[in-house]
Amino acid sequence: MTRRRSPLPPAPLPQRRGVDPVRLKMPLDGEWATVRDHLVERLPVGADVVDAMLGDGAFVGLDGPVRADALFAPGTTLWFHRELAEEIPVPFAIEVLYRDEHLVVADKPHFLATTPRGSHITETALSRLRHDLELPALSPAHRLDRMTAGLVMFCVRTEERGAYQTLFRDRKVSKEYEAIAPYEPGLTLPRTVRSRIEKVRGIVAAREIEGEPNSESRIELIERRGDLGRYRLNPVTGRTHQLRVHMNALGVPIVGDPYFPVLTEQAPGDFNRPLQLLARRLEFTDPVTGVEHRIESGRTLEAWSVAG
Numbered sequence: 001m002t003r004r005r006s007p008l009p010p011a012p013l014p015q016r017r018g019v020d021p022v023r024l025k026m027p028l029d030g031e032w033a034t035v036r037d038h039l040v041e042r043l044p045v046g047a048d049v050v051d052a053m054l055g056d057g058a059f060v061g062l063d064g065p066v067r068a069d070a071l072f073a074p075g076t077t078l079w080f081h082r083e084l085a086e087e088i089p090v091p092f093a094i095e096v097l098y099r100d101e102h103l104v105v106a107d108k109p110h111f112l113a114t115t116p117r118g119s120h121i122t123e124t125a126l127s128r129l130r131h132d133l134e135l136p137a138l139s140p141a142h143r144l145d146r147m148t149a150g151l152v153m154f155c156v157r158t159e160e161r162g163a164y165q166t167l168f169r170d171r172k173v174s175k176e177y178e179a180i181a182p183y184e185p186g187l188t189l190p191r192t193v194r195s196r197i198e199k200v201r202g203i204v205a206a207r208e209i210e211g212e213p214n215s216e217s218r219i220e221l222i223e224r225r226g227d228l229g230r231y232r233l234n235p236v237t238g239r240t241h242q243l244r245v246h247m248n249a250l251g252v253p254i255v256g257d258p259y260f261p262v263l264t265e266q267a268p269g270d271f272n273r274p275l276q277l278l279a280r281r282l283e284f285t286d287p288v289t290g291v292e293h294r295i296e297s298g299r300t301l302e303a304w305s306v307a308g
Contacts (some may be wrong), residue, residue: 012060013079015136018127019116021079032072035059053080087123088269094125096133097151098295102288103164104129104138104154107297110274113146125152142168145241147258150177150279150297163287168238174283176234177243180276180303181252183221183229190220195249199240205259206241208249215239217246225307228255243277255303276303 013021024042032038036054040047057065061078092109099105106125113120116127130138141153141164155161167173194213199206216236221229229252233243241260247253248260255276258264266273278301283294 009062009077011079012062012064013081015130016081017084017122018124018130018136019081019084019121021081023077023079025077026072026074028074030072030074034068035066035070035072035078036068038072084121085119087119087121090123091271094128095298096129097298098293099133100156100289102156102160102286104133104135104156105282105293105295106152106154107299108144108149108152108279109299110147110149111271114143114152115140120146126154129154141165142173142238144279145275145277147256147275148177148277148279149274149299149301151282151295152279153282160288167284167287171236172284174234174281175279176232176281176283178222178278178280178301179231179233179243179247180228180255180301180307181231181247182255183224183227184250184252187221187250187252189231190218192216192218193246193249195246197239197242197245205263206239206245208245215242215246217243219246219250225304228303228307230301230304244275274302276301 011021011023026038030038032041036050039050039059043050051068053059054066054068059066059078059080061076066078090109090112092112094109094112095107097105097107106129108114108125113124114126116124121127126138126140130136135156137158138154138156139158139161141155141161144150144152153164155164194216195208196211196213197206197215198209214237218234218236220232222232223230235242244254244257244260253260256273257275258266278297278299281294281296285292
């Protein structure tokens with residue numbers, strides 16, 4: 001019989017700017033006499049910083065702030081706030097298109113990451129929405145690439161997150177994207193593209209490799225303006241960079257893509273060349289309320305506006 005894990009205790013520290021405190025669990029064995037000894041060895045900040053944080057009561061357990069002379073207790077948990085580095089603000093608003101007691105669907109701008117990761121912590125859709133909507137338990141039902149604009153769904157209640165994430169896992173959400181890319185008269189569309197996509201940790205761009213297909217996208221041309229086309233993209237699967245990889249493989253890489261066909265560097269704070277890819281529509285049956293949802297982004301892709 002599978003034993004269920006006990007739920008994690010709630011953090012005794014509030015979020016800061018929509019960012020959770022760091023949860024640190026003490027090892028089950030070790031020869032440290034005090035919690036301080038373990039923290040000095042474990043945290044890459046130096047003994048002076050650890051001592052200052054202990055003096056300020058920055059490390060908090062379930063019973064309150066941890067004293068500098070507290071004995072090491074195997075398996076116990078404490079929390080603290082990591083110092084947040086200054087981030088370049090993404091100068092575009094995130095709009096909430098739908099909100100009820102279960103769901104938030106937001107219209108994300110280009111350049112704003114969905115969730116904290118790497119150097120993007122506070123300048124993310126999740127952190128902004130948690131702070132602005134005063135919903136500290138908000139969590140993503142799925143993710144949208146930082147360079148892609150459009151619709152992202154978030155769960156309000158932690159206990160319902162699995163139901164909404166399962167919608168995407170089981171492909172019960174109809175997703176429609178829009179992209180601006182070169183017009184290629186010799187390309188026969190619509191068509192369904194299937195291939196095997198691999199994303200290697202440490203390498204920024206995904207790639208196609210030989211093997212059994214694990215990705216599928218339907219691609220069609222909506223209209224043409226000069227050398228550019230406006231394309232409708234319907235991903236059946238959700239591999240990393242899938243639509244970008246498939247458009248590039250067809251010889252029509254998406255305008256503004258810094259990864260395909262050639263990896264190009266973008267300076268931090270350069271918001272002048274957004275990827276012309278938009279998550280346009282989400283359509284699904286709410287697994288909690290049974291409500292039928294069809295939500296559309298209000299954004300437009302600027303390359304198409306200037307092409308006319």
